[in-house]
Amino acid sequence: xxxxxxEHNIPSNEPKPSHPPRRPxxxxxxxxxxxxxxxxxxxxxxxxxxxxxxxxxxxxxxLANAFEMMRGRASEGGEGNVLNGMVEILMESANDPPRELQxxxxxxxDELERVPKKSLKKTDVCPICCNPFLEDxxxxxxxxxxxxxxxxxxxxxxPWLKLNSTCPLDRKxxxxxxxxxxxxxxxxxxxWDEMYA
Numbered sequence: 001x002x003x004x005x006x007e008h009n010i011p012s013n014e015p016k017p018s019h020p021p022r023r024p025x026x027x028x029x030x031x032x033x034x035x036x037x038x039x040x041x042x043x044x045x046x047x048x049x050x051x052x053x054x055x056x057x058x059x060x061x062x063l064a065n066a067f068e069m070m071r072g073r074a075s076e077g078g079e080g081n082v083l084n085g086m087v088e089i090l091m092e093s094a095n096d097p098p099r100e101l102q103x104x105x106x107x108x109x110d111e112l113e114r115v116p117k118k119s120l121k122k123t124d125v126c127p128i129c130c131n132p133f134l135e136d137x138x139x140x141x142x143x144x145x146x147x148x149x150x151x152x153x154x155x156x157x158x159p160w161l162k163l164n165s166t167c168p169l170d171r172k173x174x175x176x177x178x179x180x181x182x183x184x185x186x187x188x189x190x191x192w193d194e195m196y197a
Contacts, residue, residue: 023129024069026159029062033162037101056097063159064090070129070156082127086160086168093163103162104175115141115151127169128156146172 005011036055064087071083120133120141133139133153142157144150146167160168165175 023153023155024066026063026066029059029066029159032059032062033159035059037103037162053097056099056101057094060090060094060097060163063163064094066159067128082168086128089164101163102165104165108175109154109158109161112142112144112154115143117141124151126151126153126156128152128160145174146170 032055036052036059067083067087067090071087117134117139120139122132122134124133125131126133126141127150131153133141133151136153140154141151142154144152144157144167147170150167150169157168161174166173
């Protein structure tokens with residue numbers, strides 16, 4: 001539909017899609033996520049930058065609202081128990097936002113094991129959106145490293161993993177944080193002066 005038709009509320013002659021979208025639009029979530037995600041050094045030059053609490057709360061609320069919409073669709077099919085727990089965790093984090101994101105980096109998402117279409121059954125569904133994987137002509141299904149049966153649409157699991165580094169099914173931590181190496185103590189008793197280096 002052209003911008004003119006939208007602005008003037010003119011109905012379109014274009015046919016409406018035969019089925020509703022598989023998941024809600026997350027563009028606002030991802031644009032807000034860019035404000036708080038300091039893991040990308042190319043975007044954020046200050047490695048010690050911390051996001052503002054209101055921005056952190058907003059990003060959790062946006063994803064909770066999107067999952068809430070998905071939960072409404074899933075409850076029509078009688079499922080959605082996973083979403084209940086996910087929405088609850090997101091709302092807790094929105095009410096008491098952490099100082100920084102606890103999610104996984106994009107490199108982790110890029111390296112997730114992809115599930116080939118030929119190994120999917122017609123009864124296999126995404127635990128988040130509750131849609132059969134094979135309903136999509138080109139399914140992009142990933143398997144989490146915690147269990148061979150923890151398979152998700154990448155578009156569903158990606159926003160969750162950007163905020164939480166746990167599997168939504170068994171709550172196992174998927175990415176261990178590296179501890180900083182212990183600082184070595186100098187054996188020199190004298191003071192160091194950079195002027196005479």
